[in-house]
Amino acid sequence: MTDEPSGFPYAPAPESTAIVNISSSYGIFIDGAFVEPADAPRFKTINPATEEVLSEVCQAGAPEVAAAVAAARRAHDEVWSAMSGAERGKYVYRLARLLQERARELAVLESMDNGKPIRESRDVDLPLAAAHFFYHAGWADKLDHAGLGRDPRSLGVAAQIIPWNFPLLMLAWKVAPALATGNTVVLKPAETTPLTALAFAELCQQADLPPGVVNIVTGDGRTGQLLAECEGVDKVAFTGSTEVGKQIQRSLAGTRRRLTLELGGKAANIIFDDAPLDEAVEGIVNGIYFNQGHVCCAGSRLLVQESIVEDLLVRLRRRLQTLRVGDPLDKNTDVGAINSAAQLERIVALAESGDAEGAQRWSAPCTLPDRGFWFPPTIFTSVSTAHRIAREEIFGPVLSVLTFRTPDEAVEKANNTPYGLSAGIWTEKGSRILWMASRLRAGVVWANTFNQFDPASPFGGYGESGFGREGGRAGLAAYLQEASS
């Protein structure tokens, strides 16, 4: 085995942006229409791969948030909750179909605003977003079977705050179950990635969704805070950092408003000595370099059985040299741009802490573009469990490698974190998979695979990775209450 890169030349294969039509500025989407708030400040959203300005959006303030919540309240009380589940479901099916029809356009837009490779936005984000609407649409008239007794009731207005790593997919995870269960929503996309959410507003118009059922307000964390703390809101659903999740949980204390949190992670990806190593290498790459590592459930801590660590690392380094880092719109690109300057700064700082604490850094040799925000796929070895890079969520393409000798030690090290979102197990032994799976404190356990998602499969964390589930029958409970309660 050699450490040399394969060096296969690729011609550029850029996806055309002609399919996307971006307005120079956007209002906010309230009560079925785009409105231009008179006094709200505006900010720019850029393409992180080029730093080019894509558009300008509003920083929604208290009046805008209040108007959106009021519209959602009216729509809930007068239209949406009174509608039969079957009719509601048909609207949600329409949204699923619209997402499929405009999938290519939305995938390109997502890659432009987010920096993720078109291969991923096209093959993962968009198909899964549509699937989430399709799956939940079918629940709308079957809620008696959701496990909450007969005729469970909607909660009312759901405030939904989503992150920038999977902008449209996270929108789908939030909006689809909320609508299917009879709730109306006010959604706030992340400030660096608002464009696909605003395009989704247009889909709501095309679907003839009753005004006010979906409202979208843009802005940064201040808008999110206004929305989460708005009195007219019955439920808050947040996906993002553990730090902000704690703030939201704190601010809702004593209100009896419902809350679900999907927060950070520091997942262990555990490789046993009997694992099929080449497949495991693919799984490790998919686990941490998928979406530039901007994944809450990323397999950022690699736990390798000691006897195979050298062999595995040789194969892993070799594989990393074949990863193509660069233009997100190039169909050959594996690793795209870091989403923002601020995120790049965090990744750089944490990687430097790894150097300073004595870990060994190795980055895949690759030429990074001159403009935009980039970080090469990186591996740290000689990592101890006390290092910051083994404890803190980096949210970037940085892997920390640790070793173990026995299954018990693997479990102990994997669970040695306040987080508990996901974990990976690589072994040929089915009984060991289930033995490990039952002991890992994590909401999702992948065996001989990683970063798989499906609308039928509940997703969510233990411990400081949050509470509540998204997807599957379990996810419906986040948006329903028992009829008698």
Added chain:
Amino acid sequence: MEEGNKRRLAVRKTFKLYIGGAFPRSESGRTYQVLDAHGGFIANVAKASRKDARDAVLSARTGHRSWSAATAYNRGQVLYRVAEMMEGRRAQFAAEVARAEGCGTTDAERITDAAIDRWVWYAGWADKLAQVIGTANPVAGPFFNFSVPEPTGVVVLVAPDDSSLLGLVSTIAPAIVSGNACVAIASQTRPIPAVTLAEVLATSDLPAGVVNILTGDPAEMMPSLAAHGDVNALDLAGIGDVELAARLERDAAGTVKRVRRPQPDANWYRTPSLAAMSDLLEIKTVWHPQGI
């Protein structure tokens, strides 16, 4: 108590805490007076300190390890055993409830019977939760994908202040049936049935530490427990003070604890909802590969 012409002096009980399967006094040496519904003296009861509460969390963590590893069938049998043990002390419980809550014998017996039957109801849930809450998920790929409930870990619960036995049982049983361990703070003003329940639990094959019962002032103990790093969830059933409840919820956010806060007007006679158990559960999803 009389026998023939001789008066016999009753042997009174010392009311202590229940931590790790043992009955210690408070490490602080403190007690407080418990009065009956008419203001008459019943006993000096141990007044648990924050240190006792921390010890109880430590015991609960130990108890959780063995209890969550037990089979669901075994947990169900242990909960049923609690009902059996309570039945044998039915008269004692009824008398204590009558004295604590100031109700008549008939009401006290009805409360006691409901509390015993509640254990039976929950005992049956132990090996059904995974079937009712768990799912096999039809994902679009070559995987057997399933979701199962798991206990969240250590639960600190404040038992309702008014319903000294039925409310207490209805708060402890749903926490432990799934494999959680708990630290229960008994009704501050009516703790006597809780201490007797501890004696029942100690003889019901429940591993030490699965249930720990503290008597004392919830307002004193709860702030540090709400912020405790090794507590996974809170049930604030007995916190009537809305300001205190809000403060505890805020403190709980520091470690993203699950917080359960039943409505204050809870009717403890009613058949409990699944939420009493599911609020203290995690859902774990496993993607197991299929292939040859």
